[in-house]
Amino acid sequence: MIRHRNHALYGLILTGLIYGLAGCVPLATDVRKEAFRTFDKSFDSLGESPTLNEVIDLGGVKVHVVGHRHFFNYRKAAAYGSPVIGYATSNNEIWIFGKVVRGKIVINQAVLGHELMHLLNFKNKAIADPDRLDDLGA
Numbered sequence: 264m265i266r267h268r269n270h271a272l273y274g275l276i277l278t279g280l281i282y283g284l285a286g287c288v289p290l291a292t293d294v295r296k297e298a299f300r301t302f303d304k305s306f307d308s309l310g311e312s313p314t315l316n317e318v319i320d321l322g323g324v325k326v327h328v329v330g331h332r333h334f335f336n337y338r339k340a341a342a343y344g345s346p347v348i349g350y351a352t353s354n355n356e357i358w359i360f361g362k363v364v365r366g367k368i369v370i371n372q373a374v375l376g377h378e379l380m381h382l383l384n385f386k387n388k389a390i391a392d393p394d395r396l397d398d399l400g401a
Contacts, residue, residue, distance in 0.1 A: 328361035
């Protein structure tokens with residue numbers, strides 16, 4: 264009987280060590296981040312369209328699709344070397360990079376979804392802030 268309890272105790276300790284050393288990042292977080300990187304890599308492989316500057320009014324939401332950051336209406340995003348690849352404002356505007364491929368504008372879908380989620384979060388706090396998904400394990 265004592266031997267059985269020792270095995271159970273060792274099993275619990277081993278399980279705790281495995282979980283402790285393996286990290287606690289949920290699979291959903293890892294998969295989401297990898298998918299975002301894949302979309303970025305795909306979008307980055309397309310040719311540049313530095314003169315692109317389109318505004319699409321969705322009736323209450325404006326989406327600014329630009330080919331160069333100097334079109335951004337936010338100094339931090341427009342600055343040379345800025346890591347910002349899109350942003351949303353509380354005025355229901357999204358600013359995002361686009362590229363022209365065979366006469367059609369292509370947008371990074373992951374970034375567009377991220378920025379749209381910001382607009383939803385601005386209006387309804389029940390929607391998660393996309394910049395804080397790691398905190399939720401999502």
